[in-house]
Amino acid sequence: MSKDKSGKIPTPQAVRGTQDMLGDFADRFQHVVETFERVRRLYGFKRVEVPVIEPTAVFARSLGETTDVVSKEMYSFEDRGGESITLRPEFTAGIARAYVTNGWQQFAPLKVATHGPLFRYERPQKGRYRQFHQLDAEVLGSDSPLADAELLVFADQLLKELGIAEGVTLTLNTLGDAESRDAWRAALVEHFEAHRGDLSEDSLARLDKNPLRILDSKDPKDRPIADSAPDIDAFLTGEAxxxxxxxTAGLDAAGVAWERNARLVRGLDYYRHTAFEFVTDRLGAQGTVLGGGRYDGLIENLGGPPTPAVGWAAGIERLAMLIDEPRTGLLKVIMAVEDDLAVPAAQKVIATLRANDLSADMIATGSARKRYDKATKINAHVLMSLRWVDDKPVVRTQSAPESEVHTQVRTILDNLGFR
RNA sequence: GCGAUCGUAGCUCAGUUGGUUAGAGCGCCGGUUUGUGGUACCGGAGGUCGCGGGUUCGAGCCCCGUUGGUCGCCCCA
Structure with a gap:
């Protein structure tokens, strides 16, 4: 590998916060997606595909145009027609938009699932990227707690089948209906105002912008005040x-373990009733592995009819970091072609193996006498060598004794006329 | 937007209080062994030490700036 120093071309860097995946991690990623696709079918969730780009208004309106989120954390740009476009930062708003614009009300209650890349203009850190990937499941048009429970059981089964349920806890809360929520919020503001002097600087800012967030402040200074704040329970209406x-009865019936976390909140106003997160302590500061809740107010925010809905999303990268290394299928045959004259024969053999559903790869470049060495270093069921003796290709195979694959390979070689 | 920390070969990393020609493992290339074997042995190529200034007789090492990665804060739909 020689470098041409005279004609130096600067290599473009990857965009900040994006990642390239190869081998092990790509396999983990794929395993998460495949497991999700399998399990969502068990629950009768339809596959849905929505665009990666939407008019900025889709997300701005669903988020209420309030927070930092819209102003500085969306990946937005103008297209050539001058329209503001945003790379989707979440699935829910796009799916809700599709639900309204395509008249999917006719299918309500509609259970859908999807996965793919999302974009947020944030500072990267562990488990947080500017382009990241999520699994997503939503039930639109159902005001039944059965929908919430089903989604949670689905999520729980997914994590179990991924083999990570052990280190992960389902934490659950209710934000009540609008009436409960408003009453609780007022009581919280009153509580925090009374302790204004003891709050951290960050929490003082939250008091104006997003008082519920003080409840999960990480600042030790805030903890006593947050911990002594009133729970929502006293403010819940009978319906809520x-x-x-x-x-919770649905979870218990299905055998799903959960913990109440009365401190679990959602900042946005359209959230109602159920809020939940599956959390772990194995991912540093990014402990949430899967999260969601009921967002009965969102579709109205988008100009649609009042539509109850509930859903969750989970970061694929985070799940991929937690699972055990998936057992990817071991290569069936690795072939060392020890003489260039044997290459055509090798090509014939390898094509036949692959046509017979046997995975195979060959090493036929570089030093001829080193090819066998390289082949031995690649893990495969059968090690095959091809030499050129007396103007003929000579094949030899080695494998673990009584290998079924070995028998298959020998049969194919016999049929090809190799001895 | 803020803070901490790290950038040495393709990769993972050593590199002494600042001191001649910057090292190892893996990978790559070549050689030895012409074999029911060979995950071996020997050798080679590959580095403006992220970039730009400064201090010094002398900087991979110290100082300033800058850029990128990592981790955290804010935010978390």
Whole structure:
């Protein structure tokens, strides 16, 4: 590999916060996606595909145009027609938009699932990228707690089948209906105002912008105040209590373990009732592995009819970091072509192996006498060598004794006339 | 937007209080062994030490700036 120093061309760098995946991690990623696709079918969730780009208004409106989120954390740009376009930062808003613009109300209640890349203009850190990938499941047009419970059981089964359920806890809360939520919020503001002097600087800012967020402040200074704040329970209406009770009863019936976390909140106003996160302590600061909730107000924010809905999303990279290394199929045959004259014969053999559903690869470049060495270093069921003796290709195979693959390979070689 | 920390070969990393010609393993290339074998042995190529200034007789090492990665804060739909 020689470098031409005279004609130096600067290599373009990858965009900040994007990642390239090869081998082990790509396999993990793929395993997560495949498991999700299999499990979502078990629950009757339809596959849905929505665009990666949407008019900025789709996300701005669904998010309420309030927070930092819209102003500085979306990946937005103008297209050539001058329209503001945003790379999707989440699935829910796009799916909700599709639900309205395509008249999918006719299918309500609609259970859908998807996965793919999302984009947020943020500072990268462990488990957080500017382009990242999520699994997503939504139930649109159902106001039944059965939908919430089903989604949670689905999520729980997914994590179990990925083999990571052990280190992961389902934490669950209710934000009540609009009436409960408003009453609780008012009580919280009152509580925090009374302790204004003891709050951290960050939390003072939250008090104006997003008081519920003070509840999960990480600042030790805030903890006593947050911990002594009133729970929502005292403010829940009867309906809200019944709803939450029905969700937890569904979890218990299905054998899903959960923990109440009365401190779990959602900043945005369209969230109602169920809020949940599956959390782990194995991912540093990014402990949430899967999260979601009921967002009965969102579709209205997009100009659609009042539509109850609930859903969750999970970061594929985070799940991929947690799972054990998937057992990818071991290569069936690795072939060392020890003489260039044997290459055509090798090509014939390898094509036949592959046509017979046997994975195979060959080493036929570089030093001829080193090819066998390289082949031995590649793990495969059968090690095959091809030499050129007396103007003829000579094949030899080695494998573990009584290998079924070995028998198959020998049969194919016999049929090809190799001895 | 803020903070901490790290950038040495294609990769993973050593590199002494600042001191001649910057090292190892893996990978790559070549040689030895012409074999029911060979995950071996020997050798070679490959580095403006992220980039730009500064201090010094002398900088991979110290200082300043800058850029990129990592981790954290804010935010987290």
């Amino acid at each position: 209590q019944d709803f939450f009770g029905a969700v």
